[in-house]
Amino acid sequence: MRPLTQLRSRTAVLPYENIDTDRIIPARFLTTTEREGLGRHCFTDWRYLADGSENPAFELNRPAAKGCGILVAGRNFGCGSSREHAPWALLDYGIRAVLSNEIADIFRSNALKNGLLAIVVSDAEHRWLLEHPGSELVIDVAGGFIELPDGGRFGFELDAFARHCLLQGVDQLGYLLQQEEAIRAHEQRHEAAA
Amino acid sequence: MSGPRTLFDKLWDSHQVVPETAEAPAVLYIDLHLVHEVTSPQAFAELGARGLKLRRPDRTLATLDHSTPTLPASGDGRRPYATPEAEAQVARLQANCRQFGVELHDWDSDARGIVHVIGPELGATQPGMTIVCGDSHTSTHGAFGALAFGIGTTEVGHVMATQCLLQRKPKSFAIHVDGELPAGVGAKDLVLHIIATIGVGGGTGHVLEFRGPAIEKLSMEARMTVCNMAIEAGARAGLIAPDQTTFDWLEGRPRAPQGAAWARAVSAWKSLRSDEGARYDREVRIDASKVRPTVTYGTHPGMAAAIDAPVPAATNAQEKRALDYMHLKAGQTMAGQPVDVVFIGSCTNSRLPDLRAAAAVLRGRRVADGVRMLVVPGSESVRRAAEAEGLHEVFTAAGAEWRVPGCSMCIAMNGDLAQPGQLVVSTSNRNFEGRQGKGARTVLASPETAAASAVAGRVSDAASLAAEEQAA
Structure with missing residues (x-):
């Protein structure tokens, strides 16, 4: 993960509440064994019409939304499945940050681990x-x-x-691997008791 | 550590390898890691790229469920995968499990099935454990008094490499369920009612503890149905304190402690309940006697109401959008809506009692003309038990399809799906737009309601179906 100290971009708005991870990336695209290349399927059922052309009514297809790296979304963004394919797809699509007044727990955790800023803002800021x-x-x-x-x-x-990891580009697995001694001690304590 | 603690506090405290501080989350030990083909390949690849071993293969258990076909193999042994990619994904898990030494319940295993069905069946799921899986419905295992939650693929890699996760402690939320469920009303109706009450994001940041007399009366399978859907209220996990029902259900299962170890385990598990006077961050009381057969009418599980209640008017743009998607108008009832497909299965409702309940409705009746009905048992073990009782014959005689275990139409990534516009009455857990196929309209329901709807050809609960037949 590359360090991320500051992000400057324009916002695109998807005002709907409860945008679930099936909406972000439907399950039929989860048979991949890679992380890359999911951006082309991001929001696919909203983004494309039945004939495969872009749906002009979809907010992110509007000319003003093109190239926007910050997504402002309605309450409870990212609810549903734990699929990390959702932040992978958003990042590959070009989204660098998601702002909402509520973001689902697993999505938020997955997003931050991939350098996608998932930020909860107050109701008043959200409205603005x-x-x-x-x-x-x-x-x-x-x-x-x-x-x-x-x-x-x-x-x-x-x-x-999470801030430290974003700023330093630190990967959390490295941090966990350093805890080996404490992990082994925990196992000895608990497995001896069992 | 002093003072009365909740069940969740006890589970959290006993698994902290390193306590959390302002600067860093806790290092939380994971007792059991469940793995399936969809959310693991990138994590195995990460281990390989870093030259790491899988730290505790003995605490890791894998199965095939999401991408797998539910139609049987053909004569030459080939399975009808939806795509070559799906087949390659399964092959990747098989290869990864061989390489990293993980026990895999492969096609030839007599215990293969949906990950959240087989963990408990094998006795791998036990009270007091921490259990994770790259799957949000891992909350199911909370029915045994285990702290169980879904994780992303990066975290799957963390657990593979270190058997630990970095976690901030969530808040606690008690759902007290008083009274008694009326006859003909079950766990699925109850949990849909609870989600409608607290909201689809009502549990965000919290671990739910379901408690009270109505919960204590539930069977283990019913408790799994309730905890399974804790995530549908946005909760990190759902919990039910273990009791004699739990111990009786687990005793003798292959991975459960045996002999003297069993007695010791039960004695320890008996302390796994919230202490008198323990404080929760939030609490809500639900009156079980008020719950009726409940179904969803919208596009998330919080949009649920009694089957004969009028569909509420939309209060905002997304609710209006949901009703439009569902082809519904405020004031209509779900009861009576024409049905195209009925699905009985998923980690929510594919266990033996679920199949028995559906079969009881179907026995001596026929699936209505024009309705397609799929029954997909949760595991090979459920399939064998159901067939031993002749349930498969009840289903096929009624005109339903009896399939091979898997996630099937719940996630619709294996080729089992509905067509655009079709209305599906489904015993699964999510009614999101397009979840069961692009444009498909999902109505979540109990196995009884799903089976009755198949017979009526319209959304119907079992009691109404019987009353209508009597009147006719």
């Missing part, structure tokens, strides 16, 4: 973001704030460890 698609934002991971086009800022919460 929903109403202002195309806003250019700066998401400052180190400072823990989002800067609006007018220079106004609001802070966001991010677990200290």
Whole structure:
């Protein structure tokens, strides 16, 4: 994972609540054994018409949404399945951050482990973001704030460890492997008792 | 550590390898890692790329379920995979399990089946454990008083390499279920009612503990149905304290402790309940006696109501979108909606009592003309037991298809799916748009309601079907 200190991009808005991971990447694309190349299937059933052409009514297909790296979504984004294919697909599609007033637990955990910023904002901030698609934002991971086009800022919460990993590009497996001694001690304690 | 603790606190405390701090999450030990073909290949590849071994093959158990066909192999032994990619994915798991020394319940295993059905059947799932799988319905195993939750593929790799996960402790949420479920109302109706009550995101950030007299009365299979759907309220996990019902169900299963070890285990498991006076972050009370046969009407499991209740008016754009997708109008009832497909199966409702309940409705009746019905047992063991009782004959005599175990139409990635616009009454767990096939409209229901709907050709509960037949 590459270090991520700051992200500057415009927002695209998908105002719907409860956008589930089946919507982000339907199960029929999960027979892959790779992580790469899922962007072409991202939001596929919304994105394409029956004849395979782009659905002009889908928010992310509108010209203004092209190239936007920040997705503002309705409440409870990423609910449903634990498939990590969802953040893989979003990243491959070009989304670098998802902002909502509620993000499902497993999706959020998966996203942050892949360098996709999944950030929960307050209801008031969320409302503003929903109403202002195309806003250019700066998401400052180190400072823990989002800067609006007018220079106004609001802070966001991010677990200290997740922030550290994003900033340093640290991979969490490396951290876990360093805990070997404690893990072995735990096993000895518990397996002897069994 | 002092003071009364919840069941969840006890499970968390006993698995902390390194406690959490402001700077870092806890290192949590995982007792059992369940693996299937869809969410594991990238994790095995990561291990291989880093030259790591799988740390505890003895705590890892694999099966084939998601991408697998549910039609039998042909005479030459070839299985009718939906795509070459699906077949390659299964072959990859077979190769990975050989390479890393993992026990795999392959096609030739008499215990193969849906991962959340076989873990308990084998007695691998036990009270007091931490259990994870790259599958959100891992919450199922919480029915045994285990802390069980779904993880992503990166975390699958973490557990393979270290048998641990980095986790922040979720909050606790008690769901007290008082009273008694009415006759003809079961665990599926109850859990749909609970999700409708607390909301599809109502459990986010929390571990649910289902408790109270109505929960204690449930069979293990019914408890699994309830915990299975904890994730459908967004919860990290669902839990039920183990009791005599749990111990009786587990005793003698292949991986359960045997002999003196069994007695010691049961004695330890008896302490796995929330202490008197333990505090939860949230609590809600549900009156079981008010629950009726319940089905979904929208496009997430929180959009559920009693089968004969009017569909509520949409209060926002997404609810309107959901009703449009479902071809429904506010004020209609789900009862009476024409049905195209009925699916009985999935990690929610594919166990022997589920199949018995469906067969009881179908016995001596026929699936309505024009309705396609699939019955997919959760495991080879369920299939054998059902066939020993002749349930398969009840299903096929009624006009239903009796299939080979797997996830099948719940996730619809193996070729078992509905066509655009078709209405599916399904005993599975998710009614998301397109979940059972692009454009397919899913109505979640209990096995009894699904079977009655197949016979009526319209959404119907079993009691209404019987009453209508009597009136006719």
